[in-house]
Amino acid sequence: MAMQLIECVPNFSEGRRQEVIDEIVNCFRDKRGVYLFDHRADEDHNRLVVSLVGAPAPICDALIEAAKAAEKHIDMNKHQGGHPRIGAVDVVPFTPIKGISMDECIELAHAFGERYYKETGIPVYFYEDAAKRPERKRLEVIRKGQYETLKEEAKTKPERRPDVGEACLHPTAGATVIGARKFLVAFNVNLDTTDVAIAKKIAAAVRASSGGFCCVKGIGLALEERGITQVSMNLVDYEKNSLYRVLETIRMEARRWGVSVIETEVYGMIPVNAILESAAYYLQIADFKPEQVLELKLLDIMSEKAE
Template identity: 50%
Template sequence: MPDPIVECIPNFSEARRPDVVEQIMSAIRSVNGIHILDHHSDLDHNRTVVTYVGTPGAVEEAAFQAIKTAGKLINLDQHTGEHPRIGATDVVPFVPISGVTMQECVEMARRLGKRVGDELSIPVYLYEAAAARPERQNLENIRRGEYEALKIEMGVNPDRNPDFGPSKVSTAGATVIGARAPLIAFNIYLTTNDVTIAQKIARSVRNSSGGFRYVKALGLLVEGRAQVSMNLTNFRQTPVFRVMEAVRSEAARYGVAVHHSELVGLIPQDALRDSAAWYLQLDGFEPDQILEEKLNQVRLEKAAVPAIPGKDFLDQLSAETPTPGGGAAAAYAGSAAASLVSMVARLTIGKKKYAAVESRMKLIIEQSEALRLKLLTSMQEDSAAFEAFITASKLPKETQEEQTQRAQEMEKATRTAIDVPIKTAEQALQAMQLALEVAEAGNINAISDAGSAGELAKAAITAAGYNVRINCQGLTDSSTARNYMEKVRGIEKSAADILARLRTVLSTRGNFPLE
C-alpha cells in the first residue's frame, strides 16, 4: 500500500513581508517528507495560504513548526488586513486525501492543539469535524469580533475560553485547528468598487443568510475592486458553476458584472470537470473521455506492482551497513505495537456494547498515536546517534589535546547512543500498558491484536536493552554506566510484570490456551 496522505492548508496573517512568509515556509519544508503544493499571498487580505501534503506524522510536525515560527514573527497588535483573523497562524485544517480517515485527522488536530497550547502557550480552538463543542464547528463563530474582541473577552467570558492552552492571548493571538473535507477557496471580482454590492451578493449566496448550504461568503474591497470571497465546503453538493451563475445573476440586479474570478490554493479536479461539462452542455460525459485521464489510467496499470508495507526500511535493515540496526528495529517494533493499540481502540469505539469505555478508548488512541510517531522518530535518532559516534571516533588523536577532545566527543556520542534506546524502551513500556488496557476493556474480537501489541512492545524493550548494554561497555564513567543499567533493568522488570498480567487477561477474558 502507498503511504497515507494528508493535506494541510494553514492560513497565516502575513503577506506584506516576503521574508516572514519565506521563514514560515522554510519551517514547513524543514520536515522530511513534506511537499508544498501551493502558496498564495494576498496583500489586501494580508494573508498567506500554504497548501502542503505528506504522511500524517510529517504533516502534523510541519504544522507545529509553522505555528511556532509564525508566532515569533507576527504581531497581531500591528496587523491590519481585509480578511477576518484571530491569530498569527489563523487556521490549520487537516484534510484526508488517501489512506487516512477523517477520524485520524481529528486525532491529529486534537494532538496538535494540545501540543501548541502546552509548548507554545498559544490558545487553541478546535473546529469542523474536530470541534469539542457543537457551536465551534463553524469557524465564523470562533472568529467573532476577531483578535481585538478575543483579547478582551478571553478569560472573562467562559464561552470564549480555548480548548487548549492559556485563557489569555499574546501578540500571536489564538489558532484554530481542525479536520474537514476538501474546500475550495473561490473569489469573484465585480466590475465595481462599491463594496456594499459585494456584501449584498455574499449575503444572498451564503448558507448563514439562507443561501447555498455549503457556501461561506464575505463582501470585501480588494485591489480597488469589490470582491465576493467564498469558501465552498462541499463542491459535490454545491458545485462551483452553480455558485458562479448565482453571483453573476445577483450582480446583474445591481447593474454590474463579473470581472474575473480566482482560486486561493488548489481545487479538486472533479470540480473543474463538473464545471466544464455543465458549461459545455456535454451529454453523458464521462471522466475517462479526457485524454490525460485515459493516459494516466494506462500508466497506473503498468505501474501496478503490489507494494510491501515497510519494505524500504526492511531493505535498509538487511543491507551490509551498520545503520539502521537493532536500536532502529526496536523502535520499529514499538511503533507497530502502538499502531495495534490504536487499531483495537478504534474497533471498540462506536459499539453499543462498549459505550462505557468509549471516552477512555478515544484518549488511548491519542496516546498510542503520539507514541507511534515518537517511536518512528526514535528510529531515525538511533541511526543518527551511531553515525555521530563513528564521526567522533574519526577525530584526530595526534596530540594530547586532540586525544582529550576525541575522548570527550566519543563519551558524549556514547551517552546519546544509550539515551535513544532508553527512550525507546520507555515509550514501548507505555505502549505495553495501553495494550493491557485495550486487552482488558476493548473489543473482545480484537483481543489477540492487543496481545500481539504487548508482545511486540516487550520485544522492543528487550532489543533496546541489548543496545543499552553494549553501549554501556564503551563508557569510561562506571557510575554513569551503572545508573543506565539500573534504569533499563527497572523498565524490563515493569515490562515483565505487565506482560504477565496481559497473558492472564488473554487466558481468562480471551480464553487463550497459553500453556
C-alpha cells in the same frame, strides 16, 4: 502499514512582508515526507495560504516550525487586513487523502492541538469535524468579532474560552483554529465596482448563514490596491454546490446594480472534479464523465499497474 497521506492548508496572517512570507514557507521546503504544492499571499487579505500534502508526522513537525516563525514576526495587535482572523497562524485543517480516515484525522487534530500549545504557547480552538463543542463546528462562530473581540471575551466568557490553553489568547499571536474537514475550495469572484456594499449584499445572497447555498461561506470586501471589490468564498463541500452554480447566482445578483464579473480566482489547490463539473456545464457536454479526461485515465491505468 499502508502509507498515510493528508492534505493540510495552514493560513497565516501575513500577506505583505515578503521576508516573513519566505521564512514561513521555507519551513515546508525540502522536508522529507512534506510536499509543498502551493503558496499564495494576498496584500488586501493580508493572508498567506499554504497547500501541503504528505505524511501526518512530518507535516506536524513542519507546522510547529512555521508557527514559531509566525509567532516571532506577526503581532495581531497591529495586524490589519480584509480577511477574518484570530491568530498569527489562523487556521490549520487536516484532510484525509489516502490510507487515513476522517476519524483518524480528528484524532490527529486533537493530538496536534495539545502539542501545538505545549510547544508554542498559542491556545487552540477545534473546528469542523474535530470540534469538541457543536457550535464550534462552524469557523465563523469561533472567529466572531475577530481577534480584537476574542482576546477580551476569552478571559470573561466561558463559552469563548479556548479548547486547549488558559482562558486568554497569546499576547501577540492570538489563537489558532485546528480541525479536520473535507476538501475546501477557496473561490473568489472579483467585481467591477468600488462599492463594497454591493459585494457584501451579493455575499449575503450566496452564503449559507444568510439563506444562500448550503456549504458556502462568503464575505464581501474591497481590493483597494486594484480599485475593485470581491466576493470571497469557501465552498466547504463542492459536491453539494458546484462552482458554476454559485458563480451564475453571483452574476445574476450583480446585474441588479449594473455590475459585472471581472474574473474569478481559485486560491490554493482544487480537486479536479470541481473544475470538470463546471467545465462540462459551460461547454454543455452531455453525459460527461471524468474518465473521459486522458490524463486522469492514464493515472488510473498507471496506478493499477503499480499495484
